[in-house]
Amino acid sequence: MKLLLSYDFLVVAIATMILAGSSAIIGCFSVYKGQSLIGDSIGHSAYPGIVLAYMITFSRDPFYLMIGAFIFGIIAYAVIQFISNNSKIDLDASLAIVLTGFFGLGIMLKTYVQGNSIYEGAVQSGLKTYIFGSASYIMKSDIYIISILSIFVLSLCLLFYKELVLNIFDREFAKSIGINNILIDIVLLLMMIVMISVGLKMVGAILISSFLVIPCIFANQFSKNIKNVLFIAFLMAIFSSFMGVYLSVVIKGFSTGPSIVVVMSFLTLLSFIFKKLRGKNV
Amino acid sequence: MRAIHIEDLTVAYEENPVLWDIDLDIYKGNITAIVGPNGAGKSTLLKAILDFVKPLSGRISIFDSSLKKNLDKIAYVPQRSNVNWDFPIKVFDVVLMGRYKEIGWFKKPSKIDKDIAFNALKEMGLEKYIDRQINELSGGQKQRVFIARALCQNAELLIMDEPLAGVDQYSEKIIMNKMKELQKQGKTIVCVHHDLNTLKDYFDRVVLINRYLVAHDTTENILNSNHLTKAYQEVGFDETAA
Ligand SMILES: Nc1ncnc2c1ncn2[C@@H]1O[C@H](COP(=O)(O)OP(=O)(O)OP(=O)(O)O)[C@@H](O)[C@H]1O
Ligand SMILES: [Mg+2]
DSSP states (O other), X not given: XXXXXXXXXXXXXXXXXXXXXXXXXXXXXXHHTTOHHHHHHHHHHTHHHHHHXXXXXXXXXXXXXXXXXXXXXXHHHHHHHHHHHHSSOOHHHHHHHHHHHHHHHHHHHHHHHHTOGGGSSSOOGGGGHHHHOOSXXXXXXXXXXXXXXXXXXXXXXHHTHHHHHHHHHOHXXXXXXXXXXXXXXHHHHHHHHHHHHHXXXXXXXXXXXXXXXXXXXXXXXXXXXXHHHHHXXXXXXXXXXXXXXXXXXXXXXXXXXXXXXXHXXXXXXXXXXXXXXXXXXX | OEEEEEEEEEEEETTEEEEEEEEEEEETTOEEEEEOOTTSSHHHHHHHHTTSSOOSEEEEEETTBOSGGGGGGEEEEOSSOOOOTTSOOBHHHHHHGGGHHHHOTTOOOXXXXXXXXXXXXXXXXXXXXXXXXXXXXXXXXXXXXXXXHHHHTTOSEEEEXXXXXXXXXXXXXXXXXXXXXXXXXXXXXEEEOOOGGGHHHHOSXXXXXXXXXXXEEEHHHHHHSSHHHHHHHSOOHHHHHO
C-alpha cells in the first residue's frame, strides 16, 4: 500500500496509463483501417531515428530522440508506400522488408556508437532502453512529453470522431459529403506515429505496436459498437498499464513495457476463452 | 429546370475510354432512369457527376452551379457499397451518418437527428434491426440501410445506382413509393435501373446509354421507339477494339 502511494510509482503509473489509453484509442482506428502491421513496421523502423538523433545531438534529451523516431517513422511509411506503389511486391512483404531493414540499421548504428570513442563522453546506456522499453530511465521530461502529446492526440480523436469513423467505414460516402479523406488519412497516420515515438522509451520498439493493437482486439470481442469498443479498449489499456507498472515495481527484474504487454496479452487470451465458453452455452 | 447539366463528357479508366462525348440534361422534379447493358458506363456516369472519377474532358454543373456548392443537396447510393463491413457499427449509426453533413464539425447528433434516422429506417422496414451490426444483415437489407441513410440527408437530388438490385418485390414497392413521395416534394431522382418491365411504373424519363448517349426521352417515347434494342445490341468498343 505504501508502494502504491510513493511519488515515483504514481508518476510513472499515471504517465503510462495516459500513454496506453491514448495509444489504445488511436490503435482502434488504425486496426479497423487495416494498419496494425504498418504500426508494427513503423515501431521497429523508428529505432534508427533514436540512435541517429543521439549521434547528431550527443544528447539523450527525450525530446530530440522522439523527433528522430518521428522522422524515421514517416520515412519508413514513405518507403512502404513507395515499394507497394512501384513494384508487384505485396504489402505484407514490403512491410517485412522495411521492418527488418530499418531495425537492422538501428542495431548497426547502436553498436557503432558503443564502439566509437567520439561518443564515449556522452551517456550511452539509454539507447538499449528504446529497444525493449523500461520505465527505470523515465525522467520528468519524459512524463511531460508523454502526457502532453497523448492528451493532444486523444483530443484530436474525440474532436474528429465522426470524420474518422466515416473515413474508415465508408470513404466514398465521406467524400460525397465533402470530407477530405486524404487529410484524415494523413492526420490518423501522423497521430499513430506520434504515439509510437512517444511510447518508444517506455515500451520499446519491439513491443510498441501491441499498445496500438491488443486493446482493440480485446475490446472487439465485447462490443459491436465503435463507441463501446473505444471505451473498453481505453479501460483495458489503463488497467493493464497499472498492473504492468505495479508488477514491474514489486517483482525485481520485470521491466515495465513488457510487463504491460504481457498483462494485455493475458487479458486478451482470457477474453477469447471467455467468448468461446459463453458461445458454447448458447 | 435542370438539375444536372452535362456537356461534352468523356471519361476513361487509364487508357480505355468508357464514356464518349455525353451531352445530357437531367430535369428537376423528375424520376429519371439510366438504362443500358452491363459495362455501358452507367455507374461511371454517376461517378463522374459526383467527381469520383476525373473525366478526360467535359463540364458538369449541378443546379446551375458547381458540385462543391451543392454537396449538401446531393445524396448518393452506390451500386455496391465499398464499406468496411467488419467495422463495429450498428445499423442505426450507419443511417445516422446521413445527418453528419448537417450536424457539422465537432457536434453530436441531436434528438431530432436521431428521430429522422429512426423514421428513415422505419420507412425502409428495418426498425427491427437497428441494433444489429451492419454486416449481420442480408444483402437486400444492407441495400435498404444505405437507402435509408440517403433519405436522412434530406437531399434535393438523389442519385442511386441500382437501388433495387437484390431487393425483394415488397421492398421495391416501398422504395419506389417513397421516391414518388419525394418527387411530390419537388426532389429530383436519378436511378440506374435494369428491369425494363418496370420502367413505365416507376420512371418519368429514361436515359439510354451504351458508351455513347443513345437516347434521352420520356419513358413512353423510349418504349415506343427502337432505341432500346439499339442500346442493347450495340457492342461497346472494349470488344470492337479487341
Ligand atoms: N475502376 C475501373 N478501372 C478500370 N475500368 C473500369 C473501372 N470501373 C469500370 N471500368 C470499366 O468501365 C466500363 C463501364 O463500367 P461501369 O461500371 O460504368 O458499367 P455499368 O454500366 O455500371 O455496368 P453494370 O450494369 O454492370 O453495373 C466497363 O467496361 C468496366 O470494365
Ligand atoms: Mg453499374
